[in-house]
Amino acid sequence: MAVRIAVIGCGQWGQNHVRTLAEIGALAAVADRDATKAASFAERFGVPALTPDAAIADPTIDALVLALPAVLHGPVARQAFAAGKDVLIEKPIALDPADARASAEAARAAGRLLMVGHVLxxxxxxxxxxxxxxxxxxxxxxxxxxxxxxxxxxxxxxxxxxxxxxxxxxxxxxxxxxxxxxxxxxxxxxxxxxxxxxxxxxxxxxxxxxxxxxxxxxxxxxxxxxxxxxxxxxxxxxxxxxxxxxxxxxxxxxxxxxxxxxxxxxxxxxxxxxxxPLDRELRHFIRCIETRSEPETGAAEAVETVRILALASPPR
CATH class of the missing domain: 3.30.360.10 (Dihydrodipicolinate Reductase; domain 2)
Structure with a gap:
C-alpha cells in the first residue's frame, strides 16, 4: 500500500513539497491555517483540504511534512508523533535546543520517524x-x-x-x-x-x-x-x-x-x-517510512544543528 503524506503549511516552501509529493503520487491532503490557501492547493492537486488538527488526526494519513514558522514546528510535530505519524520537519525544527530535544524525545518515545528537511x-x-x-x-x-x-x-x-x-x-x-x-x-x-x-x-x-x-x-x-x-x-x-x-x-x-x-x-x-534534491529527499523519507530505517538527516542531526545555531546567535 502506497505511503500517504499530508503537507501542513502551503507557504513559499511548503507548496514545493505539495507539488513534488503529487508528482511522486504520495500526496494525501493539504492543510494550512489559511483555509482559502489550502482549498486552492487541494483543488489544483485533487486532494482534500484539511485543518492542521484534522490532518494530524486522520487515520488514513501515514506521515506529515511540516513547513510552518519555526516556532510552531515543535508543538505541531509533538502532536503528530502522539497521533502515530512520522514527520518531516522543515529546517530549522525549532528556535531553541530544548524545544528541538523535546521533539526528538517525543519521536523516540512514540516510535516514529523525525526527519529534518536539509534538502541540500x-x-x-x-x-x-x-x-x-x-x-x-x-x-x-x-x-x-x-x-x-x-x-x-x-x-x-x-x-x-x-x-x-x-x-x-x-x-x-x-x-x-x-x-x-x-x-x-x-x-x-x-x-x-x-x-x-x-x-x-x-x-x-x-x-x-x-x-x-x-x-x-x-x-x-x-x-x-x-x-x-x-x-x-x-x-x-x-x-x-x-x-x-x-x-x-x-x-x-x-x-x-x-x-x-x-x-x-x-x-x-x-x-x-x-x-x-527535493524529489530525492521526499523519496528518501518514503523509503524510511516503508523500511522503518533512520533518515539520513534524522533527529540527532536536527538537534545538533539547532544547538550550534543557538550558540552562534545572540541571547534571545
Whole structure:
C-alpha cells in the first residue's frame, strides 16, 4: 500500500513539497491555517483540504511534512508523533535546543520517524562530493568552507537561522563528527537583525570549518569546498551543468631550504547523477517510512544543528 503524506503549511516552501509529493503520487491532503490557501492547493492537486488538527488526526494519513514558522514546528510535530505519524520537519525544527530535544524525545518515545528537511544533503552533486571525500580523493580532510550569500530574504528571521542550517548540515556530514568549538561573528547591515555572519567550527583531528552567510551581498555565491592534503573539491551550485563539481589538484609542499612552494592546477570536472534534491529527499523519507530505517538527516542531526545555531546567535 502506497505511503500517504499530508503537507501542513502551503507557504513559499511548503507548496514545493505539495507539488513534488503529487508528482511522486504520495500526496494525501493539504492543510494550512489559511483555509482559502489550502482549498486552492487541494483543488489544483485533487486532494482534500484539511485543518492542521484534522490532518494530524486522520487515520488514513501515514506521515506529515511540516513547513510552518519555526516556532510552531515543535508543538505541531509533538502532536503528530502522539497521533502515530512520522514527520518531516522543515529546517530549522525549532528556535531553541530544548524545544528541538523535546521533539526528538517525543519521536523516540512514540516510535516514529523525525526527519529534518536539509534538502541540500540530497543534492546529487553533494552526495557525490561526500562520497569522494570519504573515499580519500583529496587525501586527509583538513578544512571545509561554505559560502552562501546574495541580496534579500528578509523574512523576519536573522541570517544565521535562515541561511546557515543548510550549510551547517553539509559541514557536519563531511566532518563526520560534532564540533568541539564554535565561534561566530554577526553584523547588522541593512535590517534590524543579523544580515551577515561568520561561523567557525573546530572538529576532532584538527579539522576546521568556516561558514559565511550574507543577505546583504551585491552578488550570489553558493560554493561549498573541502580542502585536503592531496587536493580540493568544490561544489558550486550556481555553475553550469557539468561544472558543478570540480576537483583541484593544487599542490602545496614544504621546501628543503625552508618555506613553502605551491602549484596551481586546472579543475577536473566530475560527472554526477541527475535528479532534483527535493524529489530525492521526499523519496528518501518514503523509503524510511516503508523500511522503518533512520533518515539520513534524522533527529540527532536536527538537534545538533539547532544547538550550534543557538550558540552562534545572540541571547534571545
Amino acid at each position: 544533503r540530497y543534492h546529487p552533486v553533494f552526495q557525490r562530493f561526500a562520497a569522494l571525500v570519504a573515499e580519500g580523493r583529496i587525501g586527509r580532510l583538513r578544512h571545509i568552507v561554505a559560502m552562501r550569500q546574495g541580496l534579500g530574504r528578509f523574512l523576519g528571521m536573522d541570517a544565521v537561522w535562515d541561511l546557515a542550517p543548510h550549510d551547517l548540515s553539509l559541514v557536519l556530514k563531511i566532518a563526520g563528527a560534532m564540533p568541539e568549538r564554535i565561534e561566530a561573528t554577526r553584523r547588522t547591515v541593512l535590517s534590524d537583525d543579523t544580515d551577515i555572519a561568520d561561523i567557525t567550527l573546530a572538529f576532532p583531528g584538527r579539522v576546521g570549518a568556516e561558514i559565511h552567510v550574507s543577505r546583504a551581498s551585491p552578488y550570489r555565491d553558493r560554493r561549498f569546498s573541502a580542502i585536503g592534503d592531496e587536493g580540493m573539491l568544490v561544489f558550486d551550485d550556481l555553475a553550469p551543468e557539468g561544472q558543478k563539481l570540480a576537483c583541484y589538484r593544487h599542490e602545496v609542499r614544504r621546501q628543503a631550504e625552508g618555506g613553502f612552494a605551491f602549484r596551481m592546477a586546472d579543475p577536473d570536472y566530475i560527472e554526477t547523477e541527475p535528479g532534483l
